[in-house]
Amino acid sequence: MTDQQVTQAELRNSTAAQVRAAIRAGAYGGHTSGLAAGKLQCNLAILPEVYALDFLRFCQRNPKPCPLVAVGDTGNPMLPTLGPDIDIRTDVPRYRVFENGSFVAEPTDISDLWQPDFVTVALGCSFTFENALLRCDVPVRHMESGRNVPMFRSNLDLVPAGPFGGQMVVTMRPIPAHQVQQAYEISGRYPQAHGAPIAHGDPENLGIADLDAPDWGESVHIREGEVPVYWACGVTPQNVLLDARLPICITHSPGHMLIADVAEDAETTIYSNEENE
Amino acid sequence: MTDQQVTQAELRNSTAAQVRAAIRAGAYGGHTSGLAAGKLQCNLAILPEVYALDFLRFCQRNPKPCPLVAVGDTGNPMLPTLGPDIDIRTDVPRYRVFENGSFVAEPTDISDLWQPDFVTVALGCSFTFENALLRCDVPVRHMESGRNVPMFRSNLDLVPAGPFGGQMVVTMRPIPAHQVQQAYEISGRYPQAHGAPIAHGDPENLGIADLDAPDWGESVHIREGEVPVYWACGVTPQNVLLDARLPICITHSPGHMLIADVAEDAETTIYSNEENE
Numbered sequence: 001m002t003d004q005q006v007t008q009a010e011l012r013n014s015t016a017a018q019v020r021a022a023i024r025a026g027a028y029g030g031h032t033s034g035l036a037a038g039k040l041q042c043n044l045a046i047l048p049e050v051y052a053l054d055f056l057r058f059c060q061r062n063p064k065p066c067p068l069v070a071v072g073d074t075g076n077p078m079l080p081t082l083g084p085d086i087d088i089r090t091d092v093p094r095y096r097v098f099e100n101g102s103f104v105a106e107p108t109d110i111s112d113l114w115q116p117d118f119v120t121v122a123l124g125c126s127f128t129f130e131n132a133l134l135r136c137d138v139p140v141r142h143m144e145s146g147r148n149v150p151m152f153r154s155n156l157d158l159v160p161a162g163p164f165g166g167q168m169v170v171t172m173r174p175i176p177a178h179q180v181q182q183a184y185e186i187s188g189r190y191p192q193a194h195g196a197p198i199a200h201g202d203p204e205n206l207g208i209a210d211l212d213a214p215d216w217g218e219s220v221h222i223r224e225g226e227v228p229v230y231w232a233c234g235v236t237p238q239n240v241l242l243d244a245r246l247p248i249c250i251t252h253s254p255g256h257m258l259i260a261d262v263a264e265d266a267e268t269t270i271y272s273n274e275e276n277e
Numbered sequence: 278m279t280d281q282q283v284t285q286a287e288l289r290n291s292t293a294a295q296v297r298a299a300i301r302a303g304a305y306g307g308h309t310s311g312l313a314a315g316k317l318q319c320n321l322a323i324l325p326e327v328y329a330l331d332f333l334r335f336c337q338r339n340p341k342p343c344p345l346v347a348v349g350d351t352g353n354p355m356l357p358t359l360g361p362d363i364d365i366r367t368d369v370p371r372y373r374v375f376e377n378g379s380f381v382a383e384p385t386d387i388s389d390l391w392q393p394d395f396v397t398v399a400l401g402c403s404f405t406f407e408n409a410l411l412r413c414d415v416p417v418r419h420m421e422s423g424r425n426v427p428m429f430r431s432n433l434d435l436v437p438a439g440p441f442g443g444q445m446v447v448t449m450r451p452i453p454a455h456q457v458q459q460a461y462e463i464s465g466r467y468p469q470a471h472g473a474p475i476a477h478g479d480p481e482n483l484g485i486a487d488l489d490a491p492d493w494g495e496s497v498h499i500r501e502g503e504v505p506v507y508w509a510c511g512v513t514p515q516n517v518l519l520d521a522r523l524p525i526c527i528t529h530s531p532g533h534m535l536i537a538d539v540a541e542d543a544e545t546t547i548y549s550n551e552e553n554e
Contacts, residue, residue, distance in 0.1 A: 053330045053396075056337075057348045061358050063545045071334045073438070081338050081436060119330075159358060159549055161350070188544065191468065195544055267465065267472055268340045272436055 011035055016083065016259045024090040029108045031255040032093060033127060040192070040264045041257040042069055042082070042122040043234040044092060045241055046110075046250040049074045052119040054162025058240065059123065061159035065168050065236035067192045069260075069269040072120035079120060081270045083261030088120045094253035101245035106253055113250065125234050125257055126171060128193030128264040132186050138179050141220045148255070149173070150214035151233050155207030156198065158236070163244040169233040170198060172211060174226040183229055192269050200229040216254075288312055293360065293536045301367040306385045308532040309370060310404060317469070317541045318534040319346055319359070319399040320511040321369060322518055323387075323527040326351045329396040331439025335517065336400065338436035342445050342513035344469045346537075346546040349397035356397060358547050360538030365397045371530035378522035383530055390527065402511050402534055403448060405470030405541040409463050415456050418497045425532070426450070427491035428510050432484030433475065435513070440521040446510040447475060449488060451503040460506055469546050477506040493531075 006027050011019050016036040022028040032041055047055060052074075059066035070082045079086040089111045097105040097113065107113075126149070130140050142149045149171045156168040175183045180200055188196035203211050211228060212219045216235060222228060241249050252258065262269050283304050288296050293313040299305040309318055324332060329351075336343035347359045356363040366388045374382040374390065384390075403426070407417050419426045426448045433445040452460045457477055465473035480488050488505060489496045493512060499505060518526050529535065539546050 049330070053326070053333070053351075056330070056333045057350070060333075060345055060348050061547060063547065068337055071337050073334070074330075159547065191544070267468070270338060270340065270436065 008035065016261050017085070019259055020086065020091040023093050024087065026108065029093045032257045032259055033255060036259045037131070038263055038265075040069065040082070040260040040262045040266075040269060041125050041127045042260060043125050043237065044088070044250075044252040044258050045121045045123070045237055046088065046118050047121070047241065047246055048115070048248065049117045049119050051163070051244070051246055052121070054164060055121060057161035058158075058164035059121065059237065061161055062168075062236070063191065064195055064198060064232035065158070065234065067124035067194060068121070069124050069192055070120070070122040074119050075116040077114055077120070079122065081272065082122060082258070083271055086258070086260070088258070089114050092252050092256060092258050094256040096251050096253050098242055098246070098249050098251070100247060101242045110250055122258060122260075123234055123237060124190070124193040124269070126194055126231065127257070129187035129190045129231075131264065132190065133183060136182065136186050138175060138183050138186065141174050142218070145220055147220060148217040150211070150219050151216040151235055152203075152206070152208045153215050154230070158240065164240045166240050166243055168198070169215070169236040169239060170206060170230040171233045172228050172230055174220060174222040175229045177225055177227050180227050180229060187231065190265075193264070194232045194234070197229045197231050200227050203228060206230060285312065293538050294362070296536055297363065297368040300370050301364065303385065306370045306533075309534045309536055310532060313536045314408070315540055317346065317359070317537040317539045317543075317546060318402050318404045319537060320402050320514065321365070321527075321529040321535050322398045322400070322514055323365065323395050324398070324518065324523055325392070325525065326394045326396050328440070328521070328523055329398070331441060332398060334438035335441035336398065336514065338438055339445075339513070340468065341472055341475060341509035342435070342511065344401035344471060345398070346401050346469055347397070347399040351396050352393040354391055354397070356399065358549065359399060359535070360548050363535070363537070365535070366391050369529050369533060369535050371533040373528050373530050375519060375523075375526050375528070377524060378519045387527055399535060399537075400511055400514060401467070401470040401546070403471055403508065404534070406464035406467045406508075408541065409467065410460060413459065413463050415452060415460050415463065418451050419495070422497055424497060425494040427488070427496050428493040428512055429480075429483070429485045430492050431507075435517065441517045443517050443520055445475070446492070446513040446516060447483060447507040448510045449491075449505050449507055451497060451499040452477075452506045454502055454504050457504050457506060464508065467542075470541070471509045471511070474506045474508050477504050480505060483507060
């Protein structure tokens with residue numbers, strides 16, 4: 001990071017390109033929630049090419065937790081299908097580096113780690129449907145409470161591919177009973193962002209023992225008349241990558257997403273298509 | 278083929294599994310349009326693993342012509358995410374085999390051609406949204422006329438990946454002007470089946486010189502008050518594969534699709550998800 005830090009508040013009205021420029025310059029290393037409103041934000045996985053075919057198969061087979069939105073060329077850090085000048089080595093605020101399944105570093109730039117066999121995979125994230133729920137006046141409790149969404153290991157088996165497999169991680173959001181159907185309909189419009197919930201109601205059906213003790217994130221209060229609703233979570237592919245104990249893989253740091261130039265409600269996540277339409 | 282042939286009429290009320298069983302037994306080798314109503318039908322591409330990563334990247338980058346619905350394990354002819362007993366060597370009515378970009382054979386079974394490095398890729402097809410249009414009383418002219426849909430090479434550049442690239446092939450369906458918006462909305466609900474149209478109106482905008490002279494399929498009459506509407510076409514990936522001149526690749530024969538056990542209007546194209554929901 002440089003001395004010229006900017007705050008999230010100062011970036012509130014910036015474009016996606018402006019936010020990425022601040023990140024690239026080392027001037028911003030914070031969360032991306034609420035930044036570049038209306039633009040697609042992405043989970044990130046960077047891995048050696050030898051594992052990429054199996055990882056793409058894994059994502060294709062598990063589209064709710066792992067909605068594929070971009071795949072880079074081998075060794076090429078640019079992602080032109082998400083925007084005209086996105087360099088994945090510098091344009092994410094904070095990364096996590098794992099070796100053989102163990103956390104080794106949390107840098108703000110991975111230029112010195114980039115290898116000619118690296119493949120970048122970008123996956124949709126829940127910000128997209130959360131924004132849509134809010135626009136339709138469906139409450140999103142963890143945002144109201146200024147907390148991180150509660151996440152749980154479920155008993156839902158993923159469809160395996162090569163070394164990748166395990167169980168789905170889910171998020172939980174309490175929704176007023178009369179708005180549950182609406183929450184399914186609204187989020188179902190965003191298959192590139194986990195889509196409709198995978199379940200609602202009794203947490204035991206998903207193998208979750210205690211909604212007040214999430215495996216990641218923070219617990220939220222479920223009010224009288226509210227139903228816990230569960231969505232597939234983008235932490236799933238991160239866990240799956242760690243469990244596969246690759247020699248090296250790099251992800252974004254939670255909440256520190258890649259911001260694309262693609263509109264989050266576009267029919268496809270391909271930037272060049274948008275221009276043609 | 279065996280002596281025990283069945284007709285398409287006899288299969289009209291059969292399930293997807295029953296139709297595939299007849300195909301596998303060599304008793305049916307015809308078109309699949311209208312069979313196993315409500316089930317997802319798929320375009321097919323089988324290619325050596327060394328090209329699979331680039332081909333998946335190509336499909337991901339061109340989701341309208343190439344909507345990925347399944348990817349097999351290397352060397353494994355089964356496609357469990359599309360159904361519990363789908364063997365891609367025997368369950369498609371008719372295949373086309375290409376070597377170095379040249380057509381060499383059109384068999385009804387590829388068991389003797391299967392190689393341990395083959396990867397199967399299944400892509401969505403237009404039958405899905407055509408059925409939806411008909412259910413909503415939007416006319417589909419080539420079906421009314423008992424013709425094959427007219428297809429045209431367009432001037433729309435595809436996003437390349439490795440050896441794969443070129444221009445998009447589009448289909449054209451004449452739609453009454455007052456139903457064009459409806460046609461966009463209805464087909465837009467099926468991103469796994471080419472989604473909303475890519476354009477409507479003047480064919481010259483797409484580099485199409487004469488709507489009465491399609492590059493593939495048959496021409497259809499555009500009536501007074503109708504607008505030509507263009508959709509991305511599943512012939513695109515077939516052309517792209519041929520142009521890449523792979524040592525070998527295998528596709529379905531046009532109209533002779535793979536019929537999956539997945540519902541064509543399911544939220545995802547993954548069979549195991551359906552069971553869980």
